[in-house]
Amino acid sequence: MYRITLGTLGLILCINLINAQEKRVSITLAYPFAVGETYLKNQDVAADLGLGIRVFQTELLSIGVSGNVGYYSDSRTLGSRKLKEKTWLIQPRAFAELHSSSLGGLRPFVGAGYSFLSDKSENFDGNPNSNAGGLNLNLGTAYNFSSRFFVHLQYDYVNVSRGNQNQRVDLFQKINLLKLGVGINL
Template identity: 35%
Template sequence: MKKVILASFLVFASLIMQAQDQKWSIEANYPLVANSNLQNDFNGVLDLGIKYRFANVGPVILGAGFNAAYLKNFDNFTYGSANVQDLESDYKAKQFLLQPKLFAELPIPGLSALRPQIGLGYTFSSVDINYDNGDQFIVDDTNTEGGLNLNVGLSYDISKRFFVQVQYDYLTIKFKGESEINGQTSNYDFKEKTGFLKAGVGFRF
């Protein structure tokens, strides 16, 4: 297995070194929830992406990309009062985002290192929430939904292959389904409008 992994790495590295057109790029970002109408605030962990530029229309470069992000919110605390025994509350929430998209880059004349970008795609959102207040109140909810995603960004080339970037994603996702609370099932139907600010680094090959 180690030999297979090493061989795969060497082949990938060789392809990167030989590639001259730089149609591909990979990136790693930190996702920050900029605004949300949800009470469940998530903290960004990591966003990974890959892009392929497949056509030039005049000065505009067209491409396709895919991002995957992971966010979480874990909390554990004890509460109580003079008349209520201390209770330990445990809250765990995870969100995974899968984001395919099409995008366009427009280099700025005289500032070739700067690359504004706009993209339109679709976001698949998977949310898993578990909450136990220590007093027989338990929430266990998992849902997967999707919605349109508008992306705008700006990258800056610090060398021929490496770049830094910042981008903003605006998502509108409609959630509709069932949630289980203390063994009882309840329905929910709401729309989530969320903005993600991402900052990171990338590599072209």
């Protein structure tokens, strides 16, 4: 019964999005910068892909769901050992976005959700793989430079809860990211 209800709601949402006059779906590509003394600061490669769906819209406000998937990679030498680490950060959330003609194309937004973090390390003593999660809060703004394309800047704060008591240091508990990117409204 649960699957049928969930499938029906998904179908209604898809039909609603396809028939909508307004652009309700957006896709973003961003480069995330770690801010301050935080986990993911020393990553060599970083990229973030996002998807947002505006479920409810008025002339002033949109409420919806969004998600980001971030990939981070780090390679470094510690003594005589090479360490390779790959991290995936998955961030589903609910958001609210203001849009008004008086804002001149700016769309400020806030969001909250729960993030999932997966680390995979090579050439590392101890547990080479770890998974964690935690509260994710974000805020930012997007600027429409055409009816379809926009640039965006967002700040994400993630408070990570880890199962490993040896990693209960502030560096591994908090992630502060500033994301700068481009997007398209579909």
